[in-house]
Amino acid sequence: MTGLSGSTAPLQDIFDCALLDLDGVVYVGADAVEHAPAAIQVARAGGMRTVFVTNNAARTAQTVADHLTDLGVPTGPEEVTTAAMAAAALISAEADEHTRVLVIGGTGLRQAITDEGLHLVESATQSPTVVVQGFTPEIAWHDLAEAAYAIAAGAQHVASNLDASLPTERGFAPGNGALVAAVVAATGKQPRSTGKPGPEIFHQAARASGAQRPLVVGDRLDTDLAGARAAQIPGLHVCTGVDGPTQVLRAVVAHRPAFLGLDLRALAQVHPEPTRAEGWWTCAGAAARIKGEAVVLRRDGGDVRLGEQTNEMDVDEVRAAAAAAWEASDAAGVDSVLPVDLPHVRMVDQG
Ligand SMILES: [Mg+2]
Incomplete structure (x- = not known):
């Protein structure tokens, strides 16, 4: 199944637990995403559980929960899974009485390792068997050096996540992946990573919540939705964060929601669910097809070409167009038949 699915009931009635990304889904910077707190409240009232799943390994589950509560989404630490917790769970699952962990990272990572009852060491001289690395702005050369010494001496290297960049108020700064790469450049050994887009963090979140039918919810195709595919959990993509309809239409197989x-x-x-009929993909009242490198939408006044006659689509039009674009791309054996410079498309509320 590489296309869009359909549902005959609201998603919150079909899935028992939402594994929600945070930035771009629940909040953007300091502010809640419009409709997010109310929608979460409605889903919970209907019996759907929520777990917030973040690649951030610097903050503890309690800190993340407090932040959400402040934004109007009352949350307990048991409803948060961080990449640090996923890394700690992985190390714990493989641990024996000889396991000693050197933590290169922040409070969140240190706390997660301690919570798993693992034995911490402070330096490479104490013969750690595992180096676990997560982001904190306090990391210095000395920390990376300790990691390199330990790994060179035979310790395993586990990264909470490999996000190359970190969005800040002033732009993109080096993320954990960049700092891990500095260690890898010295050791020549590739680490394992537990964060998105790997499946580990979602498996852990589903396990921790006892979810039987989880649903991943995210705003980034190459992390949230790729992780959902990797974990074989259905993914819902929302267009309130990084990736909008344009990126959805051009999504490669492994990133499709x-x-x-x-x-x-x-x-x-x-x-x-989008269905195919007489050369068109239709979804509820919308219809779309691919003509060469263009998306054509069937509207009341006649056919319109996306990017030329319109830059707006409602959600059913995006669904129909995505189904059409993905089918055409797969048939052509390419990542996407649509051009890289496909104009920016905005999704509008159906009202
Ligand atoms: Mg996000």
């Missing part, structure tokens, strides 16, 4: 929505209100909605 199972469901698509404008924002978290999509949890309470029934999702019609």
Whole structure:
């Protein structure tokens, strides 16, 4: 199944637990995403559980929970899974009485390792068997050097995540992946990573919440939705963060969502499945087809070409167009038949 799925009931009635990304899904910077707190409240009231899943390894589950509570989404630490917790769980699962862990990272990572009951050491001279590395702005050359010494002496290298960049108020700064790469440049040994887009963090979140039918919700195709595919959990993509409809239309197989929505209100909605008929892909009242490198939408006044006659689509049009674009791309054996410079498309509320 590489295309969009449909549902005959609201997603929150079909799936028992939402594994929600944070930035771009629940909040952007200091502010809650529009409709997010209310939509989460509605989903919870209907019986859906929520777990917040973040690649951030610097903050503890309690800190993340407090932040969400401040934004109007009352959350306990048991509803948070961080990449640090996923790394600690992986190390714990493989640990024996000889396991000693050198933590290169922040409070969140240190706390997660301690919570798993693992034996911490402070330096490479204490013969750690595992180096676990996560981001904190306090990391210095001395820390990276300790990691390199330990790994050279035979310790395993586990990274909480490999995000190359970190969005800040002033732009993109080096993320954990960049600092891990500095260690790898010295050791020549590739680490394992537990964060998105790997499946580990989602498996851990689903396990911790006892979810039977989890649903991943994210705003980034190459991390959240790729991780969902890797974990074989259906993914809902919302267009309130990094990737919008343009990126969805050009999504490669491994990054494609199972469901698509404008924002978290999509949890309470029934999702019609796109179907193919006489050269068109239709979804509810919308219809789209691919002509060469262009998306053509069938509208009341006649056919319109995306990027030329319109830059706006409603959610059913994006669903139909995505189904059409993905089918054409797969048939052509390419990542996407649509051009890299496909104009920016905005998804509009159906009202
Ligand atoms: Mg995000």
